[in-house]
Amino acid sequence: MKNLQQALKVYFIMGSPNCRKSPAEVLTEAIEGGITLFQFREKGEGALTGNAKYKLAKELQQICQQHQIPFIVNDDLELALQLDADGVHIGQEDEPVHIVREKIGAEKILGVSVHTMEEAVAAKQEGADYYGIGPVFPTATKKDAKPSQGTKLIKKLRIEGFTIPIVGIGGITSDNAACVIEAGADGVSVITAISHAESPLEAAKALKMEVYRNE
Ligand SMILES: Cc1ncc(COP(=O)(O)OP(=O)(O)O)c(N)n1
Ligand SMILES: Cc1nc(C(=O)O)sc1CCOP(=O)(O)O
Ligand SMILES: [Mg+2]
Numbered sequence: 001m002k003n004l005q006q007a008l009k010v011y012f013i014m015g016s017p018n019c020r021k022s023p024a025e026v027l028t029e030a031i032e033g034g035i036t037l038f039q040f041r042e043k044g045e046g047a048l049t050g051n052a053k054y055k056l057a058k059e060l061q062q063i064c065q066q067h068q069i070p071f072i073v074n075d076d077l078e079l080a081l082q083l084d085a086d087g088v089h090i091g092q093e094d095e096p097v098h099i100v101r102e103k104i105g106a107e108k109i110l111g112v113s114v115h116t117m118e119e120a121v122a123a124k125q126e127g128a129d130y131y132g133i134g135p136v137f138p139t140a141t142k143k144d145a146k147p148s149q150g151t152k153l154i155k156k157l158r159i160e161g162f163t164i165p166i167v168g169i170g171g172i173t174s175d176n177a178a179c180v181i182e183a184g185a186d187g188v189s190v191i192t193a194i195s196h197a198e199s200p201l202e203a204a205k206a207l208k209m210e211v212y213r214n215e
Contacts, residue, residue, distance in 0.1 A: 004109065004129055004130060004165050005165045005186045005187075006036065007036050007037045007070055008036065008037060008130060008165050008167050008186045008187035008189075009036045009037075009186065009187040009188075009208070009211050009212070010034060010035045010036045010037070010187060010188065010204060010207050010208050010211055011035070011036065011037040011038075011039065011167050011187050011188065011189035011190070012027075012030050012035040012037070012038050012039070012189075012190060012191075012194050012195075012204065013038075013039040013041050013074070013169075013189055013190065013191050014026065014027070014039075014040075014041060014191055014194070014195045015040060015041045015042035015043055015044070015047060015048075015056075015074075016042060016046070016047065016048055016056060017042075017043070017044040017045055017046050017047050018041075018044070018141070018191050018192070018195040018196075019195050020195070020196060023056060023059075023060060024059055024060065024063060026194070026195055026200050027060055027063050027064075028063055029199065029200040029201040029204075030194050030200045030201070030203075030204045031063070031064075031067045031069055031204075032201045032204075033194075033200060033201040033202065033203065033204025033205040033208070034204050034205055034207075034208040035069065035194070035204050035208075036069070036187070037069065037070050037072065037187075038060070038064050038069050038070070038071055038072065039072040039073070039074050039089055039111075039189070040056075040057050040060055040061070040071065040072070040073050040074060040085075041074035041075075041089075041191075042056065042057070042074075042076075043074065043075070044141075044143075053079070054079065054082070057073070057079060057083060058083065061083055061085065070086040070087065070109065071083075071085050071086050071087075072085060072086060072087040072088065072089050072109060072111065073085045073087075073088050073089070074088075074089050075088075075089070075090065075091075075094055077090075077095060077100060077103060077104070080104065080108075081103070081104070085108075086108065086109055087104070087108045087109025087110060087111065087129070088100060088104055088108065088109070088110055088111070089110075089111035089112070089113070089132065090110070090111070090112055090113070091112070091113040092113060092114075092115070092119060096126070097110070097112055097122070097123050097126035097127055097128055098126040098127060100127075101126060101127030109129050109130070110127055110128055110129050110130075111128065111129065111130050111131070111132055111167075112128040112130075112131060112132070113131070113132045113133070113134070113169075114128075114131045114132075114133060114153075115133070115146055115149070115153065116153070117153070117156065117157070117160070120153075120157060120162065124162075124164055128164070129164075129165070130164060130165040130166065130167065130186075131157075131164060131165070131166045131167070132167055132169050132189060133153050133154055133157075133166055133167070133168055133169065133185070134148075134149070134168060134169035134170035135147075135148045135149065135169065135170025135171060136148060136149070136150060136151060136154075136168040136169065136170050136171065136172060136176075136180055137150075137170055137171025137172060137176060138170070138171050139170040139171045139192075140192075141191045141192055142170070145170060148170060148171065151168065151179060151180060151182075151183030151184075151185075154166055154168060154180070154183040154184050154185050155183045155184055157184070158183075158184035165186045165187075166184065166185045166186055167185055167186065167187045167188060167189045168180035168183070168185045168187075168188055168189070169188075169189040169190075172188045172189070172190050172193060172207075173190070173193045173207075174193065174203070174206035174207050174209070174210050177207055177210040177211055178210045178211075178213060181210070181211055181213075181214070187211060188207060188210075188211060190207065193207065194207070
Protein backbone atom coordinates (compact mmCIF):
# COMPACT_ATOMS: atom_id res chain seq x y z
CA MET A 1 0.00 0.00 0.00
CA LYS A 2 1.63 3.20 -1.22
CA ASN A 3 -0.13 5.63 1.08
CA LEU A 4 -1.88 3.99 3.97
CA GLN A 5 -2.46 7.30 5.74
CA GLN A 6 -4.56 8.53 2.81
CA ALA A 7 -6.42 5.22 2.53
CA LEU A 8 -7.47 5.41 6.18
CA LYS A 9 -9.30 8.76 5.85
CA VAL A 10 -12.87 7.47 5.51
CA TYR A 11 -12.79 3.83 6.55
CA PHE A 12 -16.12 2.03 6.17
CA ILE A 13 -16.68 -1.23 8.05
CA MET A 14 -19.68 -3.56 7.68
CA GLY A 15 -21.18 -6.97 7.17
CA SER A 16 -24.71 -8.14 6.41
CA PRO A 17 -26.03 -7.67 10.01
CA ASN A 18 -25.27 -3.95 9.76
CA CYS A 19 -27.22 -3.34 6.55
CA ARG A 20 -30.83 -2.35 5.98
CA LYS A 21 -30.57 -3.05 2.25
CA SER A 22 -28.25 -5.31 0.32
CA PRO A 23 -24.60 -5.01 1.45
CA ALA A 24 -23.51 -4.70 -2.21
CA GLU A 25 -25.83 -1.73 -2.67
CA VAL A 26 -24.68 -0.09 0.56
CA LEU A 27 -21.01 -0.55 -0.35
CA THR A 28 -21.48 0.74 -3.89
CA GLU A 29 -23.19 3.88 -2.64
CA ALA A 30 -20.58 4.41 0.08
CA ILE A 31 -17.84 4.19 -2.55
CA GLU A 32 -19.66 6.73 -4.70
CA GLY A 33 -19.80 8.99 -1.65
CA GLY A 34 -16.04 8.82 -1.20
CA ILE A 35 -14.99 6.11 1.27
CA THR A 36 -11.30 5.32 1.02
CA LEU A 37 -11.04 1.86 2.64
CA PHE A 38 -13.42 -1.02 3.36
CA GLN A 39 -13.39 -3.69 6.08
CA PHE A 40 -15.57 -6.77 5.76
CA ARG A 41 -16.77 -7.51 9.30
CA GLU A 42 -19.36 -10.29 9.23
CA LYS A 43 -20.18 -10.35 12.92
CA GLY A 44 -23.16 -10.13 15.28
CA GLU A 45 -26.68 -11.50 15.29
CA GLY A 46 -27.57 -13.26 12.03
CA ALA A 47 -24.01 -13.12 10.66
CA LEU A 48 -23.36 -15.41 7.71
CA THR A 49 -20.99 -18.32 8.05
CA GLY A 50 -19.32 -20.86 5.76
CA ASN A 51 -19.92 -20.59 2.04
CA ALA A 52 -22.52 -17.82 2.37
CA LYS A 53 -19.96 -15.68 4.20
CA TYR A 54 -17.31 -16.45 1.59
CA LYS A 55 -19.67 -15.58 -1.27
CA LEU A 56 -20.62 -12.23 0.25
CA ALA A 57 -16.98 -11.41 0.98
CA LYS A 58 -16.05 -12.22 -2.62
CA GLU A 59 -18.87 -10.07 -3.99
CA LEU A 60 -17.87 -7.09 -1.84
CA GLN A 61 -14.18 -7.57 -2.65
CA GLN A 62 -14.98 -7.45 -6.38
CA ILE A 63 -16.87 -4.17 -5.91
CA CYS A 64 -13.86 -2.76 -4.05
CA GLN A 65 -11.48 -3.95 -6.75
CA GLN A 66 -13.56 -2.31 -9.48
CA HIS A 67 -13.14 1.02 -7.66
CA GLN A 68 -9.56 0.62 -6.37
CA ILE A 69 -10.70 0.57 -2.75
CA PRO A 70 -8.50 -1.65 -0.56
CA PHE A 71 -10.40 -4.58 0.98
CA ILE A 72 -9.59 -5.58 4.59
CA VAL A 73 -10.99 -8.63 6.41
CA ASN A 74 -11.87 -8.43 10.10
CA ASP A 75 -10.72 -11.30 12.38
CA ASP A 76 -10.90 -14.12 9.82
CA LEU A 77 -7.32 -14.72 8.73
CA GLU A 78 -8.18 -17.83 6.71
CA LEU A 79 -10.77 -15.90 4.70
CA ALA A 80 -8.30 -13.08 4.11
CA LEU A 81 -5.71 -15.55 2.79
CA GLN A 82 -8.26 -17.40 0.66
CA LEU A 83 -9.37 -14.14 -0.97
CA ASP A 84 -5.89 -12.64 -1.16
CA ALA A 85 -7.37 -9.61 0.60
CA ASP A 86 -5.37 -6.40 0.92
CA GLY A 87 -5.15 -6.80 4.67
CA VAL A 88 -6.53 -7.95 8.00
CA HIS A 89 -7.77 -6.16 11.12
CA ILE A 90 -7.37 -7.88 14.48
CA GLY A 91 -8.06 -7.00 18.10
CA GLN A 92 -6.47 -7.90 21.41
CA GLU A 93 -8.66 -11.03 21.68
CA ASP A 94 -7.73 -12.30 18.22
CA GLU A 95 -4.57 -14.14 17.09
CA PRO A 96 -1.30 -12.54 18.27
CA VAL A 97 -0.08 -9.71 16.04
CA HIS A 98 3.30 -11.29 15.19
CA ILE A 99 1.67 -14.58 14.14
CA VAL A 100 -0.77 -12.78 11.84
CA ARG A 101 2.05 -10.70 10.38
CA GLU A 102 4.02 -13.87 9.72
CA LYS A 103 1.05 -15.51 8.00
CA ILE A 104 0.04 -12.58 5.77
CA GLY A 105 3.56 -11.41 4.88
CA ALA A 106 5.14 -7.98 4.85
CA GLU A 107 3.15 -6.54 1.93
CA LYS A 108 -0.36 -6.82 3.37
CA ILE A 109 -1.99 -4.23 5.63
CA LEU A 110 -2.26 -5.23 9.29
CA GLY A 111 -4.54 -3.16 11.51
CA VAL A 112 -4.64 -3.70 15.27
CA SER A 113 -7.10 -2.41 17.88
CA VAL A 114 -5.32 -0.83 20.84
CA HIS A 115 -6.73 0.67 24.04
CA THR A 116 -3.61 1.51 26.05
CA MET A 117 -0.08 2.79 25.55
CA GLU A 118 1.28 -0.69 26.39
CA GLU A 119 -0.87 -2.36 23.73
CA ALA A 120 0.21 0.29 21.24
CA VAL A 121 3.92 -0.30 21.89
CA ALA A 122 3.53 -4.08 21.61
CA ALA A 123 1.40 -3.94 18.45
CA LYS A 124 3.93 -1.70 16.70
CA GLN A 125 6.84 -3.95 17.68
CA GLU A 126 4.99 -7.01 16.39
CA GLY A 127 4.21 -5.53 12.98
CA ALA A 128 1.03 -3.43 13.06
CA ASP A 129 0.65 -0.94 10.19
CA TYR A 130 -2.07 1.12 11.83
CA TYR A 131 -4.06 1.35 15.06
CA GLY A 132 -7.85 1.31 15.47
CA ILE A 133 -8.59 3.20 18.69
CA GLY A 134 -11.96 3.21 20.38
CA PRO A 135 -14.61 3.37 21.29
CA VAL A 136 -14.14 7.11 21.00
CA PHE A 137 -17.88 7.63 21.61
CA PRO A 138 -20.56 5.25 22.92
CA THR A 139 -21.58 2.65 20.35
CA ALA A 140 -24.46 0.18 20.19
CA THR A 141 -22.86 -1.76 17.34
CA LYS A 142 -20.25 -3.76 19.24
CA LYS A 143 -21.88 -5.45 22.23
CA ASP A 144 -18.55 -6.21 23.96
CA ALA A 145 -17.01 -2.79 23.33
CA LYS A 146 -15.05 -1.19 26.16
CA PRO A 147 -16.36 2.02 27.84
CA SER A 148 -15.92 5.01 25.54
CA GLN A 149 -12.61 6.77 26.09
CA GLY A 150 -12.88 9.89 23.95
CA THR A 151 -9.75 10.98 22.12
CA LYS A 152 -7.37 10.68 25.13
CA LEU A 153 -5.20 7.85 23.80
CA ILE A 154 -5.00 9.29 20.29
CA LYS A 155 -3.73 12.59 21.71
CA LYS A 156 -1.31 10.84 24.07
CA LEU A 157 0.24 8.75 21.29
CA ARG A 158 0.82 11.83 19.14
CA ILE A 159 2.31 13.77 22.08
CA GLU A 160 4.66 10.83 22.74
CA GLY A 161 5.81 10.98 19.11
CA PHE A 162 4.05 7.95 17.60
CA THR A 163 3.80 8.52 13.84
CA ILE A 164 2.00 5.26 12.99
CA PRO A 165 -1.33 5.85 11.20
CA ILE A 166 -4.36 5.91 13.52
CA VAL A 167 -8.11 5.69 12.98
CA GLY A 168 -10.71 6.41 15.63
CA ILE A 169 -13.72 4.09 15.90
CA GLY A 170 -16.98 3.89 17.82
CA GLY A 171 -20.00 6.18 17.58
CA ILE A 172 -18.39 8.41 14.97
CA THR A 173 -20.65 10.47 12.71
CA SER A 174 -20.22 13.56 10.56
CA ASP A 175 -21.20 15.62 13.63
CA ASN A 176 -18.26 14.50 15.75
CA ALA A 177 -15.64 13.30 13.22
CA ALA A 178 -13.74 16.60 13.19
CA CYS A 179 -12.61 16.30 16.82
CA VAL A 180 -11.18 12.82 16.16
CA ILE A 181 -9.03 14.25 13.37
CA GLU A 182 -8.08 17.28 15.48
CA ALA A 183 -6.88 14.88 18.20
CA GLY A 184 -4.35 13.43 15.74
CA ALA A 185 -6.12 10.58 13.96
CA ASP A 186 -5.51 10.16 10.24
CA GLY A 187 -9.05 9.01 9.62
CA VAL A 188 -12.33 7.78 11.02
CA SER A 189 -13.80 4.31 10.83
CA VAL A 190 -17.56 3.92 10.95
CA ILE A 191 -20.24 1.30 10.69
CA THR A 192 -23.68 2.74 11.52
CA ALA A 193 -23.10 6.28 10.28
CA ILE A 194 -23.00 4.88 6.73
CA SER A 195 -24.69 1.47 6.87
CA HIS A 196 -27.91 2.73 8.51
CA ALA A 197 -28.06 6.00 6.61
CA GLU A 198 -31.01 6.64 4.32
CA SER A 199 -28.36 7.50 1.75
CA PRO A 200 -24.97 5.82 2.34
CA LEU A 201 -23.68 8.02 -0.48
CA GLU A 202 -24.59 11.27 1.29
CA ALA A 203 -23.40 9.91 4.65
CA ALA A 204 -19.97 9.05 3.22
CA LYS A 205 -19.78 12.44 1.54
CA ALA A 206 -20.58 14.25 4.80
CA LEU A 207 -17.91 12.28 6.68
CA LYS A 208 -15.38 13.02 3.97
CA MET A 209 -16.07 16.75 4.20
CA GLU A 210 -15.36 16.70 7.94
CA VAL A 211 -12.20 14.62 7.64
CA TYR A 212 -10.71 16.85 4.92
CA ARG A 213 -11.99 20.10 6.43
CA ASN A 214 -8.55 21.45 7.31
CA GLU A 215 -6.56 20.08 4.35
C1 LIG B 1 -10.53 -0.04 12.32
C2 LIG B 1 -11.00 -0.96 13.39
N1 LIG B 1 -10.70 -0.65 14.68
C3 LIG B 1 -11.11 -1.46 15.67
C4 LIG B 1 -11.82 -2.60 15.38
C5 LIG B 1 -12.27 -3.54 16.48
O1 LIG B 1 -11.56 -4.77 16.44
P1 LIG B 1 -11.77 -5.84 17.62
O2 LIG B 1 -11.41 -5.20 18.91
O3 LIG B 1 -11.05 -7.07 17.26
O4 LIG B 1 -13.33 -6.11 17.61
P2 LIG B 1 -14.21 -6.76 16.44
O5 LIG B 1 -14.38 -5.76 15.36
O6 LIG B 1 -13.51 -7.98 15.94
O7 LIG B 1 -15.51 -7.10 17.10
C6 LIG B 1 -12.10 -2.89 14.04
N2 LIG B 1 -12.79 -3.98 13.68
N3 LIG B 1 -11.66 -2.06 13.07
C1 LIG C 1 -16.21 -2.62 15.54
C2 LIG C 1 -15.98 -1.67 16.64
N1 LIG C 1 -14.82 -1.66 17.36
C3 LIG C 1 -14.82 -0.76 18.32
C4 LIG C 1 -13.70 -0.55 19.27
O1 LIG C 1 -13.82 0.26 20.18
O2 LIG C 1 -12.68 -1.21 19.06
S1 LIG C 1 -16.24 0.13 18.39
C5 LIG C 1 -16.88 -0.72 17.08
C6 LIG C 1 -18.22 -0.46 16.51
C7 LIG C 1 -18.23 0.75 15.60
O3 LIG C 1 -19.50 0.88 15.06
P1 LIG C 1 -20.27 2.28 14.97
O4 LIG C 1 -19.55 3.11 13.98
O5 LIG C 1 -21.63 1.85 14.47
O6 LIG C 1 -20.32 2.85 16.34
MG1 LIG D 1 -11.55 -8.71 16.22
